[in-house]
Amino acid sequence: MPSFIIPRGPISRRRVLRGLGATIALPFLNAMSPSTVRAASSAKAPVRMAFIFMPNGVRQDRWxxxxxxxxxxxxxxxxxxERHRGNMNVLTELxxxxxxxxxxxxxxxANWLTGTKIAKTTGKDLRCGVSVDQFYAQQVGHATRFASLELGTEPIxxxxxxxxxxxxxxxxxxxxxTPTSPLPPEINPRFVFDRLFRENADQRRASAMENKSVLDLVLADAKALRSTVGQEDQQKLDEYLESIRSVERRIEADIARVATGENLDPAAKAEIAKLDERISKAMNGVKADPGGRLRLDHTEHSRLMMDLITLSFWSxxxxxxxxxxxxxxxxxxxxxxxxxxxxxxxxSHxxxxxxxxxxxxKINIWHSEQFAYMLDRMKSIKEGEGNLLDNSLVMFGSSLRDGNSHNPKNLPILLAGNGGGIKTGQHHVYxxxxxxxxxxxxMLQAGGVxxxxxxxSTGLLPGLV
Structure with missing residues (x-):
């Protein structure tokens, strides 16, 4: 007697786990293949793209x-x-x-991802161009719940x-x-988490007030699905849900730290009383100070955001x-x-x-450490015969070579991941x-655009594909 049941037909890629007030998209499962588990292992995963921006340039003689x-x-x-050198390219003279x-x-x-001139203005009559992430989203966004995610740590x-x-x-x-429509980054990890995993605003507020985990809300549906898939898919599902639980717990821990004043710089302490009052709405996230800043530990704040990107790609x-x-x-x-x-x-000056x-x-090195953390997370997630990073393209860098000279030539740029057949492990000097x-x-062509x-652009970069 087998210990699991294979469903008669494949599970839809749009299948989600549902509960009252929560929706969780699923990772790639073998049961989503139209044929056998063996065929599923060779199914082609989509290419994901992420663009990680570091402000203020780098110390150029140490990059x-x-x-x-x-x-x-x-x-x-x-x-x-160093541990990721085989999964990335360093690109010089771009x-x-x-x-x-x-x-x-x-x-x-503003034009780091567009390559176009911006209109000089002191007002709101902005003009730049369409960024590469949005160009890609316009081509593939119809296949996912969200066309794109824009995240950050500092307010507009x-x-x-x-x-x-x-x-x-x-x-x-x-x-x-569009050339006149910038998309502001969301800086509150709780809001991002709820946007990804709760169904609508009313349900988000209701479940947040009741302090319910999104996993608790979809538990019955998860158990029902688990009983219909094979052992490998059961393991994938368990690992995926545990990763969501881990991020959720860390967000709640940050809320608690803010409430007690732990890990805050001195300027934040004056805001503790106001923040503490607002923390009663814990599931709505940490509230901002008068300047719009979230007084979170910067390392954990950044890693939460990168974990959320990873989860959004995985699901x-x-x-x-x-x-x-x-x-x-x-x-x-x-x-x-x-x-x-x-x-x-x-x-930087x-x-x-x-x-x-x-x-x-030292600040530049800290940014490299956080990027390494994101690559660690992506490589730890099995997908088909490889991992999530194998099916992604993640660019990391800055819009300035050097913050002191504001030099936009020879930008510090890395590209990690093998999505679309990109070759890695090289230092390319163009x-x-x-x-x-x-x-x-x-990148766009590797993503199938x-x-x-x-x-x-004047052509493709040699040596990548």
């Missing part, structure tokens, strides 16, 4: 690896990624010709930077649905995502790092002073001023 091709040595800033006009960070951040800035006469809105957005809730570690002129306090006393933006450069480098849009075009041009 570029030594050597080229597969025989290269990772630089000090990239050392945390940049944006259209980002060279206009001073400061804004003229290089809507004032004017009169030093360069640009609206700060340009520094708060990297995703553009096929979306195939396009972007994440901003900070806005364009982020002054994030990194004093939680040893020997770092300066904010991010201040350290190093004036070639070694004391500032050393702190700038000709000077090679368009970054050539990378975007290569039929286009021969994006932004100011």
């Amino acid at each position: 570029t690896p030594e050597g080229t091709g597969a025989d290269y040595k990772l630089s000090p800033i990239l050392q945390p990624l 940049g944006h010709m259209n980002c060279r006009e206009g001073d400061g960070h804004y003229a290089k951040t 800035h809507s004032g004017v930077d009169f030093n360069v006469n640009y609206t700060q809105l340009y520094g708060s957005h990297i995703a553009w649905r 096929d809730s979306t195939r396009a995502a972007s994440f901003m570690f900070g806005w364009a002129v982020s002054g994030k306090n990194f004093s939680f790092l040893p020997d770092v006393k300066l904010g991010h933006h201040e350290s 190093h004036e070639s002073k070694e004391e500032k450069l050393a702190q700038y480098e 000709g000077k001023d090679t368009p970054l849009c050539n990378l975007f075009l290569s 039929k286009t021969d041009r994006f932004g100011d």
Whole structure:
């Protein structure tokens, strides 16, 4: 007698777990194959794309690896990624010709994923271009619950930077649905989690007030599905649901830490009383201070957001995502790092002073560590005969080479994952001023998009496919 039952027909890819107030999309299961379990293992998974933005550039003399091709040595800033060198490419000499006009960070951040010029304005008459994540979402978004996800850790800035006469809105957005429609990043992990796994606003509020886990809400449906699939699918389902539970617990733990004042910088302590009052609505997430900032541990906040992207890819809730570690002129306090006393933006304006450069480098290394964490998570998730990273393309980098000079040439760019047949494990050094849009075009074609041009692209990047 077999210990499981194989359903008569395949499970739909759109099958979800449902409960009162909750909907959880499923990971890829063998039972979703139209034929046998063996055939399922070779089923082609979709390509997911994520774009991870690091503000304020890098210490450029500690970024570029030594050597080229597969025989290269990772630089000090990239050392945390050593265990992933076989799953990524370091791409040197890519940049944006259209980002060279206009001073400061804004003229290089808004168009990081578009490759187009931005209209100089101090108001709301924005004009940029369609970003690569949204171009991809427009092609594949119909197949998922959400066309894309836009996440961050810092609130939107809507004032004017009169030093360069640009609206700060340009520094708060990297995703553009149309040339005049930027998509703001969501910075509250609770809201993102609920958006992914709760059905509608009324049900989200009701279940949050009752402090119900989304997994508790769908438990009956999960048990019913589990009884109809094979042992391998049962294991996948258990691992997937446990990952959701883990993220949910961590979000709740952060809410509790904020309520008690733990892990807050001094500026946040004055807000504890207000936050504590709002924490009674715990499932609605941590409330912001008057500046719109979430007073969460920055490392955990960033990792929660990257975990949410990973979960959204694993569940096929979306195939396009972007994440901003900070806005364009982020002054994030990194004093939680040893020997770092300066904010991010201040350290990036190093004036070639070694004391500032050393702190700038430590902040860069921290960003590499967080990216390595995301790759760890994606590689740990089995999908077919490989893992989630094998079926994804994840770009990490900045819109500036160096924060002090605001240089948009030779940008710091990594591409991880083998989605669409991309080859990894290389340091590619291209000709000077090679368009970054050539990378975007290569990624789009790897994702199955039929286009021969994006932004100011001039062709595909050699050596990737």
